[in-house]
Amino acid sequence: MAIVVQKFGGTSVANAEKIRRAAGRAIKAHQQGNQVVVVASARGKQTDQLVADALELNPNPPKREMDMLLSTGEQQTVSLMAMCLEAMGQKATSFTGQQIQMITDNLHGKARIQSIGAEKVKEKLSAGHICIVAGFQGVDESGNITTLGRGGSDTSAVAIAAALGADECEIYTDVDGIYSTDPRKYPNAVKMQQISYDEMLELASLGAGVMHGRAIEFGKKYDVTIHVRSSMNDNTGTLITHEVPQMEGIVVSGATTQKDLAQIALIGLDNTPGNAAGVFAHLAASNVSVNDIIQTEVNSEKATLSFTVARSDLDAAKQAIEEIRKQIDCESVFIREDIAEVSVVGVGMRSHCGVAEKMFNALFAAKVNIDAITTSEIRISCLVDLADAEKALVAVCDAFELDKPAEERTQP
Amino acid sequence: MAIVVQKFGGTSVANAEKIRRAAGRAIKAHQQGNQVVVVASARGKQTDQLVADALELNPNPPKREMDMLLSTGEQQTVSLMAMCLEAMGQKATSFTGQQIQMITDNLHGKARIQSIGAEKVKEKLSAGHICIVAGFQGVDESGNITTLGRGGSDTSAVAIAAALGADECEIYTDVDGIYSTDPRKYPNAVKMQQISYDEMLELASLGAGVMHGRAIEFGKKYDVTIHVRSSMNDNTGTLITHEVPQMEGIVVSGATTQKDLAQIALIGLDNTPGNAAGVFAHLAASNVSVNDIIQTEVNSEKATLSFTVARSDLDAAKQAIEEIRKQIDCESVFIREDIAEVSVVGVGMRSHCGVAEKMFNALFAAKVNIDAITTSEIRISCLVDLADAEKALVAVCDAFELDKPAEERTQP
Numbered sequence: 001m002a003i004v005v006q007k008f009g010g011t012s013v014a015n016a017e018k019i020r021r022a023a024g025r026a027i028k029a030h031q032q033g034n035q036v037v038v039v040a041s042a043r044g045k046q047t048d049q050l051v052a053d054a055l056e057l058n059p060n061p062p063k064r065e066m067d068m069l070l071s072t073g074e075q076q077t078v079s080l081m082a083m084c085l086e087a088m089g090q091k092a093t094s095f096t097g098q099q100i101q102m103i104t105d106n107l108h109g110k111a112r113i114q115s116i117g118a119e120k121v122k123e124k125l126s127a128g129h130i131c132i133v134a135g136f137q138g139v140d141e142s143g144n145i146t147t148l149g150r151g152g153s154d155t156s157a158v159a160i161a162a163a164l165g166a167d168e169c170e171i172y173t174d175v176d177g178i179y180s181t182d183p184r185k186y187p188n189a190v191k192m193q194q195i196s197y198d199e200m201l202e203l204a205s206l207g208a209g210v211m212h213g214r215a216i217e218f219g220k221k222y223d224v225t226i227h228v229r230s231s232m233n234d235n236t237g238t239l240i241t242h243e244v245p246q247m248e249g250i251v252v253s254g255a256t257t258q259k260d261l262a263q264i265a266l267i268g269l270d271n272t273p274g275n276a277a278g279v280f281a282h283l284a285a286s287n288v289s290v291n292d293i294i295q296t297e298v299n300s301e302k303a304t305l306s307f308t309v310a311r312s313d314l315d316a317a318k319q320a321i322e323e324i325r326k327q328i329d330c331e332s333v334f335i336r337e338d339i340a341e342v343s344v345v346g347v348g349m350r351s352h353c354g355v356a357e358k359m360f361n362a363l364f365a366a367k368v369n370i371d372a373i374t375t376s377e378i379r380i381s382c383l384v385d386l387a388d389a390e391k392a393l394v395a396v397c398d399a400f401e402l403d404k405p406a407e408e409r410t411q412p
Numbered sequence: 413m414a415i416v417v418q419k420f421g422g423t424s425v426a427n428a429e430k431i432r433r434a435a436g437r438a439i440k441a442h443q444q445g446n447q448v449v450v451v452a453s454a455r456g457k458q459t460d461q462l463v464a465d466a467l468e469l470n471p472n473p474p475k476r477e478m479d480m481l482l483s484t485g486e487q488q489t490v491s492l493m494a495m496c497l498e499a500m501g502q503k504a505t506s507f508t509g510q511q512i513q514m515i516t517d518n519l520h521g522k523a524r525i526q527s528i529g530a531e532k533v534k535e536k537l538s539a540g541h542i543c544i545v546a547g548f549q550g551v552d553e554s555g556n557i558t559t560l561g562r563g564g565s566d567t568s569a570v571a572i573a574a575a576l577g578a579d580e581c582e583i584y585t586d587v588d589g590i591y592s593t594d595p596r597k598y599p600n601a602v603k604m605q606q607i608s609y610d611e612m613l614e615l616a617s618l619g620a621g622v623m624h625g626r627a628i629e630f631g632k633k634y635d636v637t638i639h640v641r642s643s644m645n646d647n648t649g650t651l652i653t654h655e656v657p658q659m660e661g662i663v664v665s666g667a668t669t670q671k672d673l674a675q676i677a678l679i680g681l682d683n684t685p686g687n688a689a690g691v692f693a694h695l696a697a698s699n700v701s702v703n704d705i706i707q708t709e710v711n712s713e714k715a716t717l718s719f720t721v722a723r724s725d726l727d728a729a730k731q732a733i734e735e736i737r738k739q740i741d742c743e744s745v746f747i748r749e750d751i752a753e754v755s756v757v758g759v760g761m762r763s764h765c766g767v768a769e770k771m772f773n774a775l776f777a778a779k780v781n782i783d784a785i786t787t788s789e790i791r792i793s794c795l796v797d798l799a800d801a802e803k804a805l806v807a808v809c810d811a812f813e814l815d816k817p818a819e820e821r822t823q824p
Binding site for chain 1: 428431432462465466468469470471472473474476477478480481483484487488490491492494495496498499504505506508510511532555556557
């Protein structure tokens, strides 16, 4: 008997009608002969309301208590959905993260899953129940409630699918799959039929908010296909899966822009071993997460070290840089906030030449100046003027024909 | 170092301002050198809202899932109060019922506490934290969340006080103590300074809704004084405590009326051994809770067996009686719904004569007919016409001078 894991996000369980619809979908899968596990998020705006309640009492609430508070949102959804299923004649049991022994580390607010004891779920599945598990939450080894951070319910769902040995995890959402780029910025973007874990990881790290990176990592590690699809219809969505041969033909699967960045460059840095490491150690100690790093040597003694950070981390980054300048010789620091990054991602890049050239030409033709370039094996990113971000994305999407289904694109 | 347990009900934590006030009270007790544990209920109307959410999806929700849902209300309060205390500069940690290992049986919706593992609370208290524990909730041996039923947070608080070896448990509420009778029905009712566990148990079973019976039983069993007091001021409230010699002088401590009753009489019942037991076994199997029972023999062969039930249980009781009449010979069944019970309670009755006479005379003078009488060692109850209920209560309260402080009343 196959095990199906279905995850419903907050908008898909926002009210009684939507909970009923999600329950109906779970029952349908059960009637088709599957064992069904539902993973649910907090209803609609519940989490926002709880955050507001917290901030009214404490502008900087302790993270442990915040997790204790926020985890109630998912607990409410799963019990309500179990009641709904029972009302529809289906045996059902809900579980908190604690009850399925979703053990995490103790980093409240962004905990990482360490293990899942799925025995109770298996027991109830064997007894014909649909099991509804609260997403987003776990407990640390001392029994404190933890939460997994943004997109955490996706991670819960994929991790549970892995723990139960399910082949597929369905992620129900308010869009009908993953698009080649953000349709709000490029209206002709097409829905992808499938995409590899690696590409999806790159896109997630580039701010394409569809899926949490951790969820994708779990899928890749434990061989769980992730099916992102609409909660409003029965259409097939996008499968996130292992790389298959035909993916190699697709040079560029998706494109993104990131606009919440700042660029920092340390100019005339002493080019001695350990200096760069010192800079990033300092930034890490200040909890600044660093994106693309570029180092260029001016001569054998001096170098320019450039990197990007989230704009929200810029103040912390500046402070860390001031500290490090007391220890490391550096001529000047250049900071730029009106910057954006345009990226293309595709596993086909590995085996095709001319991808970078095509991207640069497209930007040139659109009169977009490129300030910096970084690449990975399956990604090319260009820093551009913030004002040019939208124009640059459209130019790149047009060039790589992201308005057409993958199989209809011109091969390079 | 003394341990103080403070319980705040839903109205005392209904909004941010009230949570701050409750937190301030806990901090004050902490600054006075006590170790402080706060037990809190769900905020204001939260539980009502959750019940409404549930009924929208299932008119008869499974009790396990209802407990799962409702327990989130208290979890929200305790985390918010911990945040509030931290904002006020006080270290604080919140706990769910599961986290303090409040183990109960598995009777969802009216579970009974079996044990409490207070180690984590003790640890945090020793580290200078105020601990905030979610009332009303526990877990069964399999880890399912349970709730303790109406007034359950009081029971949680007294049980935690007992587990920690605290001398006193403070119950903060929106009235300033326990009154000799309901002030809405008898405006001159006086606040009691103290009352014995046994009297309070009788009053609770007579529907005086101030305290849950189980909470009082815990207090009695584990020697915890229960201090019922106002969350709005610092006045001493009412102490529920072991019987002390001066209580004996108080003939009647309190009076009540119960108006949600129905009387059932089985007339001309075969007076053979086991018949009465059969009747009550059948009623118990139908989940009908039976109050006062009176049996009178008509002759050696026939008897009349009369008892009262909650009016909400009347339909179930009627059905059970129809069943039993197939097995037991009984001439007729008399059912009366327009009935009320007036009761007086006091440990002084044990050593004073004339209490019943005084009560009957008062009712006679008020032209209230008495339909039935039952007594216990510390209680006298009269069934009267429902229309006479208020008049009867006033007559009895006047007769026993329940408008005066106990020490000023005329001794019989």
